[in-house]
Amino acid sequence: MASSTGLPPQAFVRRDAVPAAPPPALVGGPLAWIRRNLFSSLGNACLTVAAAALLALLLPPMLRFLVFDAVWTGENRDACRPEVLGHPVGACWAFVASKINYFVYGSYPIEARWRADLFFALLAFGIGWLLWLDAPRRDLGAAYFFVVFPLAAYALLSGVPALGLGYVPTSLWGGMLVTIVVALVGIVVSLPFGVLLALGRRSRLPVVRLVCVIFIEFWRGVPLITVLFMANVMLPLFLPGDVTVDRLVRPLVGIALFTSAYMAEIVRGGLQAMPRGQFEGAMSLGLGPWLTMRLVILPQALRIVIPGIVNSYIALFKDTTLVSIVGIFDFIRTIESARVDPNWAAPTVSVTGYAFAALFYFVFCFGMSRYSRFVERRLSASSAR
Amino acid sequence: MTAQPLPDLDPDLAPADTSSTRLATAPVVVTLERVNKWYGAFHVLRDIDLTVRRGERIVVCGPSGSGKSTLIRCINRLEEHQSGRIVVDGIELASDLKTIDEIRREVGMVFQHFNLFPHLTVLENCTLAPIWVKTMPRAEAEELAMRYLTRVKIPHQAHKYPGQLSGGQQQRVAIARSLCMSPKIMLFDEPTSALDPEMVKEVLDTMVGLADEGMTMIVVTHEMGFARQVADRVIFMDEGQVVEANTPDAFFRDPQHERTRLFLSQILH
Numbered sequence: 001m002a003s004s005t006g007l008p009p010q011a012f013v014r015r016d017a018v019p020a021a022p023p024p025a026l027v028g029g030p031l032a033w034i035r036r037n038l039f040s041s042l043g044n045a046c047l048t049v050a051a052a053a054l055l056a057l058l059l060p061p062m063l064r065f066l067v068f069d070a071v072w073t074g075e076n077r078d079a080c081r082p083e084v085l086g087h088p089v090g091a092c093w094a095f096v097a098s099k100i101n102y103f104v105y106g107s108y109p110i111e112a113r114w115r116a117d118l119f120f121a122l123l124a125f126g127i128g129w130l131l132w133l134d135a136p137r138r139d140l141g142a143a144y145f146f147v148v149f150p151l152a153a154y155a156l157l158s159g160v161p162a163l164g165l166g167y168v169p170t171s172l173w174g175g176m177l178v179t180i181v182v183a184l185v186g187i188v189v190s191l192p193f194g195v196l197l198a199l200g201r202r203s204r205l206p207v208v209r210l211v212c213v214i215f216i217e218f219w220r221g222v223p224l225i226t227v228l229f230m231a232n233v234m235l236p237l238f239l240p241g242d243v244t245v246d247r248l249v250r251p252l253v254g255i256a257l258f259t260s261a262y263m264a265e266i267v268r269g270g271l272q273a274m275p276r277g278q279f280e281g282a283m284s285l286g287l288g289p290w291l292t293m294r295l296v297i298l299p300q301a302l303r304i305v306i307p308g309i310v311n312s313y314i315a316l317f318k319d320t321t322l323v324s325i326v327g328i329f330d331f332i333r334t335i336e337s338a339r340v341d342p343n344w345a346a347p348t349v350s351v352t353g354y355a356f357a358a359l360f361y362f363v364f365c366f367g368m369s370r371y372s373r374f375v376e377r378r379l380s381a382s383s384a385r
Numbered sequence: 386m387t388a389q390p391l392p393d394l395d396p397d398l399a400p401a402d403t404s405s406t407r408l409a410t411a412p413v414v415v416t417l418e419r420v421n422k423w424y425g426a427f428h429v430l431r432d433i434d435l436t437v438r439r440g441e442r443i444v445v446c447g448p449s450g451s452g453k454s455t456l457i458r459c460i461n462r463l464e465e466h467q468s469g470r471i472v473v474d475g476i477e478l479a480s481d482l483k484t485i486d487e488i489r490r491e492v493g494m495v496f497q498h499f500n501l502f503p504h505l506t507v508l509e510n511c512t513l514a515p516i517w518v519k520t521m522p523r524a525e526a527e528e529l530a531m532r533y534l535t536r537v538k539i540p541h542q543a544h545k546y547p548g549q550l551s552g553g554q555q556q557r558v559a560i561a562r563s564l565c566m567s568p569k570i571m572l573f574d575e576p577t578s579a580l581d582p583e584m585v586k587e588v589l590d591t592m593v594g595l596a597d598e599g600m601t602m603i604v605v606t607h608e609m610g611f612a613r614q615v616a617d618r619v620i621f622m623d624e625g626q627v628v629e630a631n632t633p634d635a636f637f638r639d640p641q642h643e644r645t646r647l648f649l650s651q652i653l654h
Binding site: 295303 | 461463486489496502514518562566
């Protein structure tokens with residue numbers, strides 16, 4: 001080729017471009033996918049076979065218990081007793097169906113349960129508004145969720161006699177209602193508080209820094225159970241006799257502060273990942289330290305730590321079960337007390353109750369996890385490199 | 386350091402008016418008097434004296450570690466000097482935040498690594514400071530931003546994110562972002578050092594355009610072609626001191642100090 005154009009043999013000039021071609025067949029397609037992901041090596045193939053065997057071993061009995069042999073309707077224990085029915089009995093969903101109101105509201109007065117329902121509806125509305133990223137007026141949504149909704153929730157659940165809403169003491173609250181209230185307060189308080197603590201820990205003022213470090217290390221150094229016991233058993237001993245704090249509020253505050261300390265460390269990680277150039281770029285434009293933080297640093301730093309934040313929320317949601325040991329009737333506690341009801345004395349009732357609890361926690365936690373993945377992907381797509 | 390060939394700048398542009406008469410009557414906008422700075426025990430800036438007049442274009446060059454970046458970063462207080470005076474547009478730099486913010490509003494800065502905000506679109510990058518610092522209405526800020534984006538020739542990228550642009554485009558956005566604050570002085574900290582060679586020219590052309598409009602500029606760069614074409618004065622620094630300062634013509638034709646001659650022989654060949 002070279003010689004024909006009269007150039008010396010080591011020279012080369014491209015005359016016609018090489019067109020882009022589709023990849024060879026082996027690269028795409030389901031067969032190629034299976035080979036690449038499941039059977040890429042001997043070890044991998046063994047793992048695939050072992051996993052398939054394990055699934056084959058576990059899945060059928062699980063499905064048989066939860067679905068095929070399960071009892072779906074019934075009035076009392078007779079519906080779920082194998083000696084009455086004459087065949088093996090799986091999960092007793094009839095028990096859950098008959099107790100569902102207790103699981104949701106605890107001992108909340110029946111005539112006031114519409115208030116709890118309204119609370120759930122308002123909550124769902126607020127969450128929907130905030131989580132739907134393209135929703136209109138998300139600033140109003142935030143105002144609703146962080147200002148209007150908490151006030152409305154308090155008025156609805158606790159009652160305002162002046163408005164005709166009878167007072168409902170927290171000792172009657174229970175079930176999923178309490179679990180959700182505890183988790184919600186923890187989630188809503190811990191993020192802003194954690195951000196403030198994280199900023200304080202990086203402050204240039206030694207006193208602010210010291211206070212924040214002491215606060216964070218104190219709460220991180222104490223087990224949550226201890227915090228709850230302190231809140232419910234020991235705190236009343238320290239307070240003057242005529243001062244009482246509600247028995248639900250005390251652990252609520254404890255959990256919120258406890259989670260804030262963890263949140264602070266997560267946020268600090270994000271702040272430390274921010275390159276110096278971002279601070280300098282913002283400052284060179286005349287943005288002061290607060291505006292720089294709010295408009296440039298925090299939006300990016302929080303984005304980096306979304307997985308950590310959600311991880312902490314999931315842990316918090318499950319840790320709310322601990323309030324049951326200080327006498328608060330959360331969801332787990334209602335299951336505990338319902339499963340020993342003699343009306344429903346049947347062999348699989350306890351297991352069914354726990355399976356229902358597992359399902360409840362899994363749905364919420366998995367939902368949070370998926371949503372955070374979605375947000376991460378959305379945000380990384382918008383600022384793709 | 387990067388011994389790139391001199392970029393051929395727009396041939397229509399006449400060499401900058403370097404006549405001393407133009408500047409002699411202009412007011413002084415930046416004054417540095419015996420400025421000293423240390424990083425720990427390391428003396429980075431030693432007795433720096435510098436006077437910049439309105440409309441003057443100064444190119445600062447020197448080997449790495451010579452303190453040239455530190456010098457211009459002291460002017461808008463990204464670095465703190467420990468002794469001496471710095472006066473910018475009649476305001477003496479002091480430690481209180483108010484003075485510092487006042488000065489930063491007058492002084493624009495363009496960085497080697499652009500420092501654009503990756504979570505904001507190009508347009509939002511440009512409108513952020515006018516809206517929040519100058520409390521300009523959004524519509525007005527966007528109009529202003531579009532005007533400057535048009536001037537740096539990327540108005541059609543306004544709704545993209547910085548990460549979707551090439552390095553040269555990002556640096557031009559950074560220039561537009563600074564201009565949106567209508568600064569009186571522009572500082573450039575090696576604006577072309579992080580760019581692919583193919584993109585250097587588009588950024589330099591933007592800077593030449595800015596110089597032609599009379600902007601006061603202090604530019605740390607190794608682009609000697611730019612210095613020759615635009616600068617009123619070239620300052621050579623080494624080991625924290627100003628070693629030599631002269632008009633570009635004299636500086637390149639007849640460097641006086643031995644260190645300057647060595648430096649020039651290494652970057653021009």
